[in-house]
Amino acid sequence: MEALKGFRILDMTHVQAGPTCSQLLAWMGADVVKFEPPQGDATRGQLRDVPDADSLYFTMLNCNKRSITVNMKTAEGKAVFVDLLNECDVLMENFGPGVLDRFGFSWEKVHAINPRIVMASIKGFGSSGPYAEFKAYENVAQAMGGAMSTTGVPEGAPFVTGAQIGDSGTGLHLAIGILAALHQRNRTGKGQYVEVAMMDGVMNLCRVKWRDHQRLWHGPLPEYSVPTEGEKTTPRAGNDSGGGQLGNAIQCKPGGPNDYIYVVVQEAVWEALATRIGGEALAKDARFAKIGDRRKNQSEVWRMLTEFASNYTKTEFMAILNELDVPCGPIMSTEDLFVDEHVKLREMMVELDHPKRGKWWNVGMPIKLSDSPAKLERSPLLGEHTDEVLKQVLGYDESKVAALRTAGAFSLPPKKAS
Numbered sequence: 001m002e003a004l005k006g007f008r009i010l011d012m013t014h015v016q017a018g019p020t021c022s023q024l025l026a027w028m029g030a031d032v033v034k035f036e037p038p039q040g041d042a043t044r045g046q047l048r049d050v051p052d053a054d055s056l057y058f059t060m061l062n063c064n065k066r067s068i069t070v071n072m073k074t075a076e077g078k079a080v081f082v083d084l085l086n087e088c089d090v091l092m093e094n095f096g097p098g099v100l101d102r103f104g105f106s107w108e109k110v111h112a113i114n115p116r117i118v119m120a121s122i123k124g125f126g127s128s129g130p131y132a133e134f135k136a137y138e139n140v141a142q143a144m145g146g147a148m149s150t151t152g153v154p155e156g157a158p159f160v161t162g163a164q165i166g167d168s169g170t171g172l173h174l175a176i177g178i179l180a181a182l183h184q185r186n187r188t189g190k191g192q193y194v195e196v197a198m199m200d201g202v203m204n205l206c207r208v209k210w211r212d213h214q215r216l217w218h219g220p221l222p223e224y225s226v227p228t229e230g231e232k233t234t235p236r237a238g239n240d241s242g243g244g245q246l247g248n249a250i251q252c253k254p255g256g257p258n259d260y261i262y263v264v265v266q267e268a269v270w271e272a273l274a275t276r277i278g279g280e281a282l283a284k285d286a287r288f289a290k291i292g293d294r295r296k297n298q299s300e301v302w303r304m305l306t307e308f309a310s311n312y313t314k315t316e317f318m319a320i321l322n323e324l325d326v327p328c329g330p331i332m333s334t335e336d337l338f339v340d341e342h343v344k345l346r347e348m349m350v351e352l353d354h355p356k357r358g359k360w361w362n363v364g365m366p367i368k369l370s371d372s373p374a375k376l377e378r379s380p381l382l383g384e385h386t387d388e389v390l391k392q393v394l395g396y397d398e399s400k401v402a403a404l405r406t407a408g409a410f411s412l413p414p415k416k417a418s
C-alpha cells in the first residue's frame, strides 16, 4: 500500500515550486486533485517542444495527479471549491500574495469550513515582513536568499545555480511541513497553516555560508582559495569545497566543457593520492604534509592534479581515484546522466507515455520507500478528471454537473464582442 494512501490533496499550485511538492506527495500515494483555472496552469503552454501537447515543464511536474478545471471567479465554482475543501485533507497553493484572500478564502475561512484541513502555502517572502507583497520566481529567491552572492568566482558576476533550490527546494520544505501538520492533525483532529517562503528555503539551503559569515568575525577562512582577510561577507568561492576538506574541479582529457572531475583531497587519502601522482617524493614533501600546509599551497596541489589528469578522461581518472578511495565525481552532463547505467538502475530516468506527446522521460522518485515504491504515471490533460472528481469525490449526479457546466463553473466566460 502506498504510504499516503487515503490522503486527498486539493492542489491549487502552479508553475514549479508548488507542483514539485504535490507530485512528490502523489508519488507517495496521495490522491492529488490538481485544481486549475479553466485556461490551465500557465506552464502547460510554456516552452512547448511539441505543438498542442502540454510542455515538458508541465508534464515533468504534474505526474500522478487528476486535473479538474474550476472557475473561481463564479459563485458556482466557489461552491464546488467549498465542497472539495470538505473532502480533502490538505489545501495547497502558491499564488501571488493575496490571491486566495481575493477569492474570499483566507486561512481563517478555510479552517472554519473544514477544521481538519491542513492549508499549505508557498510565497516568495512569506505573509509577513516588508517583502510580503512581492511575487517571486526561482532566480529572485536565489538572489535574495544568499545563493547568488555566494555562487561564482569572486572577480566575476554572481551566478544562479542550475539546481532549482528556490522552486523545487521550497517544494521539498513544504512537503515536510505538510507531513508534520498531517501527523499532528491525526493526533489532535485540528488542521493548521503551513507556510514556506522561497527566500527562507534558500537561506536554509545556504546554511554553511552563514557558518562562514560568522567565522569571518574571528579571522580569515583558510580553506578558501581566495583571500578572505578583513572580509565582512561570505565571498564567492568558485569550486572550493566549502567543507572541512580541500576540493576542486580538475580538468581532464580532452578538455571539453564538462571534462572535469571534482576531487576531494580528503586528509585520510593524501598519502596514497600524492604517491600516485608524484611518487614518494611528493608524499613526503613538507609543503603538503598536513591539511593546513595543503590549504596554504593549494594552487600547487590543483596544478599537479591537473597536469596528471590531462592524460586521462574524467571516467578514467575516476577509476584511478576510486582505487585509492579518493572521494571524487566526474562532472556529469545531462547526456552523461541520461545514458548512465547507475541512473538507469536507480530508476532516476523513467519513460512515460502521453496521449498527445507520445514517449517522454521524467526524472524519477528520489525518495525510495521499501514498502511503497513509487509508480510514475503521466500528467493529466487539462480538466481530464473534472467529471470523475465531481461524481466520485463529491457525489454530484449528471444533472448537477450539467447545470454547473451551463452556469460556467468550469469555463471562462465567452469574450464580449468588441
Ligand SMILES: CC(C)(COP(=O)(O)OP(=O)(O)OC[C@H]1O[C@@H](n2cnc3c(N)ncnc32)[C@H](O)[C@@H]1OP(=O)(O)O)[C@@H](O)C(=O)NCCC(=O)NCCS
Residues within 6 Å of the ligand: 014, 015, 016, 017, 018, 035, 036, 037, 038, 070, 071, 072, 073, 094, 095, 096, 097, 099, 102, 122, 123, 124, 134, 135, 136, 137, 138, 167, 198
Ligand atoms: C509565480 C507568480 C509570480 C505568478 O504570478 P501571476 O502569474 O501573476 O499569478 P498569481 O498567482 O499572482 O495570480 C493568479 C491569477 O490566476 C487567477 N486564478 C487562479 N486560479 C483560478 C481559478 N481556478 N479560477 C479563476 N481564476 C484563477 C487568480 O485569481 C489570479 O488572478 P487575479 O490576480 O486576477 O486575482 C506568483 O504566483 C507568485 O509569486 N507565487 C508565489 C511564489 C511562487 O510560488 N513562485 C513560483 C515559483 S515557480
